[in-house]
Amino acid sequence: MGQVRQNDKRQDGRRAPSGVRRSLAIGGATILAVACSGLPVRLLGPDLTRHEQEQQHALGATTDSAPGPGAAGPAATLSFGAPQREQVRTAAHALESYAGKLERAEARRTAAAKTWGLRRVPLRPPEPPAAPLRLTSERGHVSGKGLPPVIVRVPTDDKVVFLTIDDGADKDPELLRMLRELDIPVTGFLSDEVAREDYGYFRDALDDGHHSHNHTINHREMTRLTYAEQRAEICGQQTNLTRELDERPTLFRPPYGAYNRDTLRAAADCGIEAVPLWAEEAFPDRIEYGRTDRRLHPGDIILTHFRGEREWDGSMADMLRRVLDTCAEQGFAIARLEDYV
Numbered sequence: 208m209g210q211v212r213q214n215d216k217r218q219d220g221r222r223a224p225s226g227v228r229r230s231l232a233i234g235g236a237t238i239l240a241v242a243c244s245g246l247p248v249r250l251l252g253p254d255l256t257r258h259e260q261e262q263q264h265a266l267g268a269t270t271d272s273a274p275g276p277g278a279a280g281p282a283a284t285l286s287f288g289a290p291q292r293e294q295v296r297t298a299a300h301a302l303e304s305y306a307g308k309l310e311r312a313e314a315r316r317t318a319a320a321k322t323w324g325l326r327r328v329p330l331r332p333p334e335p336p337a338a339p340l341r342l343t344s345e346r347g348h349v350s351g352k353g354l355p356p357v358i359v360r361v362p363t364d365d366k367v368v369f370l371t372i373d374d375g376a377d378k379d380p381e382l383l384r385m386l387r388e389l390d391i392p393v394t395g396f397l398s399d400e401v402a403r404e405d406y407g408y409f410r411d412a413l414d415d416g417h418h419s420h421n422h423t424i425n426h427r428e429m430t431r432l433t434y435a436e437q438r439a440e441i442c443g444q445q446t447n448l449t450r451e452l453d454e455r456p457t458l459f460r461p462p463y464g465a466y467n468r469d470t471l472r473a474a475a476d477c478g479i480e481a482v483p484l485w486a487e488e489a490f491p492d493r494i495e496y497g498r499t500d501r502r503l504h505p506g507d508i509i510l511t512h513f514r515g516e517r518e519w520d521g522s523m524a525d526m527l528r529r530v531l532d533t534c535a536e537q538g539f540a541i542a543r544l545e546d547y548v
Contacts, residue, residue: 379524457480
């Protein structure tokens with residue numbers, strides 16, 4: 208499930224560039240073969256640098272053709288020729304370059320956290336699962352064969368939560384800049400009635416890796432509508448988002464969290480694969496918890512809205528600051544919802 212189109216942009220720290228990965232794969236295979244063999248290494252050729260010779264000596268490698276004391280003979284020495292040496296050098300340089308990129312990226316995040324007034328640098332999420340998780344409707348929610356699962360949390364033990372933003376009314380460029388500088392992913396659920404005035408904002412968000420999903424055309428309460436009316440609201444917004452963002456959503460959130468079996472049937476007919484609700488709701492001045500312990504739990508979905516100071520006592524940047532500080536204080540990172548579902 209999740210995103211239909213892979214975003215070409217990769218954020219620092221998530222994956223090495225393809226050239227680096229290829230070098231690591233080649234050089235890493237060579238290094239692994241040597242390490243697993245348990246044999247001394249003899250690099251061939253006259254062009255070893257002094258530094259490389261010193262490294263060999265530190266590893267106990269021999270640099271001449273005679274076996275060292277206690278060796279079983281010529282078979283106990285593994286020879287590296289010029290191609291293998293070049294692979295090892297390339298891998299070492301790639302690792303050094305990649306480590307440098309990670310260090311610079313983290314330095315930028317640290318500086319950004321200070322600029323945006325955060326109490327702590329946001330935690331990095333772990334690597335996401337290799338494949339989407341199997342979802343089932345949570346207890347107390349409607350379920351049935353062929354219906355998309357309804358969830359308030361993702362079934363993971365990772366200390367991650369997911370920030371989702373509804374409707375699309377307030378299109379604050381400062382929010383996108385803050386998300387970009389701090390490398391924080393969010394997921395949008397858009398209603399056409401308010402998003403349509405500037406879908407370009409959400410295309411910019413998509414370029415940064417923030418995907419947008421279905422929140423109906425007119426933000427009507429689904430349980431007050433007939434099946435045909437619900438289907439028109441959901442399928443119509445699928446068409447709008449596919450046209451405007453060039454990807455067809457797989458997630459749907461009913462306005463106000465109100466739904467019934469007809470809602471899920473209509474959503475399934477429109478190509479929806481899951482219905483994420485929420486466990487907490489975030490505002491600039493507070494977080495409202497759905498549990499009595501007033502704590503985040505692994506996999507929780509957090510709801511907020513595209514709002515501003517006209518409706519809130521604060522801005523979207525203030526809301527994000529509160530979420531990030533709360534997550535860091537409780538030991539959680541914000542992960543990308545589409546990486547899990």
